[in-house]
Amino acid sequence: MKALQGVEGQAQWLEQPAQACDAGQIRVKVAAAGLNRADLLQRAGLYPPPPGASQALGLECSGVIVEVGAGSAWQVGDRVCCLLAGGGMAEEVVLDARHALPVPEGLSLVEAAVVPEVYATALLNLFQLGALRPGEKVLLHAGASGVGSAAIQLCKAFGNPCWVSVGSPERLAYCEALGAQGGALRGEDLQALRDFGPFDVILDPVGGDYAALNLELLARDGRWINIGLMGGREARLDLAQVLGKRIQLIGSTLRNRDDQFKADLLRDLQQQVWPLFAEGRLKPQLERSFAIKDSEAAFETLAGNQVAGKLALLIEPSLL
Structure with a gap:
């Protein structure tokens, strides 16, 4: 074989x-x-x-x-x-x-x-570990990826408005066609995501580079599900935000x-x-x-x- x-x-x-x-x-x-x-x-x-x-x-x-x-x-x-x-x-x-x-x-x-891989990953992390409830808001980093594409569709199907971060206007248009409400471009101004937040759940395959931003964008009782380290394995966290917002940081692999x-x-x-x-x-x-x-x-x-x-x-x- x-x-x-x-x-x-x-x-x-x-x-x-x-x-x-x-x-x-x-x-x-x-x-x-x-x-x-x-x-x-x-x-x-x-x-x-x-x-x-x-x-x-x-x-x-x-x-x-x-x-x-x-x-x-x-x-x-x-x-x-x-x-x-x-x-x-x-x-x-x-x-x-x-x-x-x-x-x-x-x-x-x-x-x-x-x-199998992407829909299982999206279901596990958003709806089981992330405990999404109908109407709660979601941010998907790398929204045009395989997992992101599956996650956008599941969010739309189950009644969760979602936004994305992506690498180009074309990829943002692709995500919006799948059902995303909007988003921001990596390498330009991800702070524009503040206009759409705060978010109840962030699905994050990036890690290190986005840590501080994630804490800022999460709502009280927000869940940050980290599934990858494309942006590095180390980050500085403001633990006062973690405590004050009662944020849950969940590391997840399948x-x-x-x-x-x-x-x-x-x-x-x-x-x-x-x-x-x-x-x-x-x-x-x-x-x-x-x-x-x-x-x-x-x-x-x-x-x-x-x-x-x-x-x-x-x-x-x-x-x-």
Whole structure:
């Protein structure tokens, strides 16, 4: 079996041993895989997978089940999309059967490949950890990213007005077309966000550079959910604001959560979010797909920070 692995800063399509499909697991022939920023970091040697996870790249994929371990209700031939700790960018992947969901109604396998990671991340952080209530206001940093695109749509669907910070007027227009109320441009004057606040929840993949701004923009009892460190790992915080506003700062990762946590999250995702795809209220924001032979070009495109939405790698076109 071949899989995409990070070797000395590059993605290489290499042979690796196939994994046994044990009780409670399924084997999926992969049609397509979504790209995420975590894959960029792992490709560069900066984000190793959790212990026991595949060394191959890929946190989400779609495909067709070709083997079912004992104790699973899935059937060979079922079309699924999968949330993974690694291994999605491969000819096949073996995973906990609870970490696969049926392809949402109306979506292609390519579209389904870019759904699990970002919608699970948005649901977890905004509505579970962030405890958003209808009508509360949200600020999404990196609003045009894959997670940002999913989060905007979920905020609109569940009645939460949201604003964004983005890198260009074009990306702001993209976010507004998805349902954002407005926003500000990175590199110009993010203080303009004060005109839209205060915010009840901030979803922040940036970290260090935005820390002081986040404290200023949060409302009393506000929740700051930090999911990344694109702006650095260190920050100076005015703890008087944390105390005075009763702010909650929550650090959140998904990849290293345990199997039961992910199974519960995906159950919630299927119940609360999957019907919205069938209703046409959610749409995967797939900007572009690349053949597996062009994986390096795909990674370089993502690294350029100009993608609005998601990119996908096509692993087995015959399934699409």
